[in-house]
Amino acid sequence: MAGASIKQVAQRAGVSLGTVSNVLNRPDTVAEATRQRVREAIAALGYVRNDSARQLRAGHSRTVAIVVLDVANPFFTDVVRGAEEVLEESAAMLVVCNSGEDAGREGRHLDALEEQRVQGILFTPVGDDHADRLERLARRGIPTVLVDRGAGATSRCSVAVDDVTGGRLAVAHLLSRGHRRIGFVGGPFGIGQVADRYAGAQAAVAGTGAELRTVETTGLTVAAGRAAAARVAALPDAERPTALFCANDLLALGALQELTLRGVRVPHDLALVGYDDIEFAGAAAVPLSSVRQPRHELGRTAARLLLEETGGATPHRHQHVIFQPELVVRHSSDHARR
Amino acid sequence: MAGASIKQVAQRAGVSLGTVSNVLNRPDTVAEATRQRVREAIAALGYVRNDSARQLRAGHSRTVAIVVLDVANPFFTDVVRGAEEVLEESAAMLVVCNSGEDAGREGRHLDALEEQRVQGILFTPVGDDHADRLERLARRGIPTVLVDRGAGATSRCSVAVDDVTGGRLAVAHLLSRGHRRIGFVGGPFGIGQVADRYAGAQAAVAGTGAELRTVETTGLTVAAGRAAAARVAALPDAERPTALFCANDLLALGALQELTLRGVRVPHDLALVGYDDIEFAGAAAVPLSSVRQPRHELGRTAARLLLEETGGATPHRHQHVIFQPELVVRHSSDHARR
DNA sequence: TGATGATGTTGAAACGTTTCATAGGAGCGG
């Protein structure tokens, strides 16, 4: 019972092995009576197809992987849900791999996925030196769609939100509220999103005479946000920024917690803008201004592009879809500095 | 280049196919010079092992799956991270499957995992009628560890937090603050956690003369929490509970948003207690009282039990590990009702 | 010197599918 194979099903149904396979894969080519008999044998033996064998023969699998920076980050979970929706329709299975912003772990995941000959990978890389890797995957027939990264790569598809614009929107907003010394909280700068949002922030202050100083963090977590806010709060008044632009909402929420704890009032003493507009941003102690991204749509589009490339009847043209972010102003930054 | 196989590596290195396999799996049985030569051939051809073939031969895979109710729920993401930590040490790969609280989707995932002959499954089922299914998986050699469910199943391991105690703690706390009409927000009741937390709540009110009324929801999401709170707010004063115990924090945060919007003051007009103590609970507009569970530890333990069963040198004894929850009182319920 | 072991390597079988060329019949028009 443990491992009934096609052979045993065939024996029991009194047909050849190939016929069973036909029942499974092209039922219309098998006569009704035979089909019936085979189906009964399958049920009786509790036969379940062995996917390894199928894949071995087929040369590729029916699973699609998504490798994300952090499973616990609501940004990625929404992307995952979007991708799932699309993939479900095409009988592909989505598995989620978590790199945890660790290049080593990311590498091991990619190795395993390559060994498994997955159908394709939706990928948000930790660092920037992944071109060779993806090139190799492509040669092996495993297409990649870069998620929220790597616009410009000509040899694969990508979907992204314009992070430079997002950073610019956030900081322009703070400038319009009268802030002249603004802190950028985020890191490591090796992460493209962080670098881009910072670039946008810089672009916004350029030529305005305002000052942008960086408060570098080791990651994009609530804990890192707390630590960063502690450092900011400890600065002498003359140096302390009057507003913080955080590279994501987790950082901003962490900062908000720490600032509240230390009696720094938001937005009166310090304005705060986050990024991602996660579900909790509006529910925070001080409702958080944030830059909203179409995360769900990002996931759907990434999956769609991958399927187009895989199912490729028509020769595939790589596409780069860029979504535009949107600033949502809430109380945490809604206070004009005189 | 696309698909170099062991055979081509062997040819290039001038050795037999079996020797290459030995280099890969038992390098110490191969002479240094040969090993070197084979390694070079592998590198030159860009050979990557085909996991399907390996699995087919081995009869089982090296991946472990975790099937969760909702990837976006911080409770599960923490469990996932705990499990990952343990599995990483044993060269197993964890893939996350999202049932989205949908029995159909759950079934399809289990089917796929069974076809893939995964090493084992960490599983939080949607409903209660999964015994047959798991029995079948077990017969096929795929062990399951129930996560946060199914204490009492004698034929498999489980890890759980005592949800009845958790529910009791929460409601006992509200009673001690003087509340006599308490609402339980949660659903569907088919989900074991919901049923257990409700049972605990009932146990707490039993014999106190206080009233417990249910506000049933269609899921455990922020949106469902909003909807539930809207219904509560619309009740006439005489019927409206003075406190809500929500089956998880997402519901509670949703409720908090909706109540704030409608001018119902928390905790003055209505006290609120959540469940899970997610990272955002303390950062909410009104810091949220909640029942904390050792989620990370839950994931670690589940993974450990699975590995013990799989790697089973010693015959495996199924275990049921129950963790105790802990009530964290914050501002949302910290107001004595006169 | 011949038996014994240790060390390295080989070749073939097996895992469970899918695919494909082929064959056995049945039905039918001529």
Add this chain to the structure above:
DNA sequence: CCGCTCCTATGAAACGTTTCAACATCATCA
């Protein structure tokens, strides 16, 4: 009754590993 096609069913090959008994070689020791 022959030659055709159409419908079903068959058996063998192939996918890329791992495993294992057998073999070759060489040093060792009595």
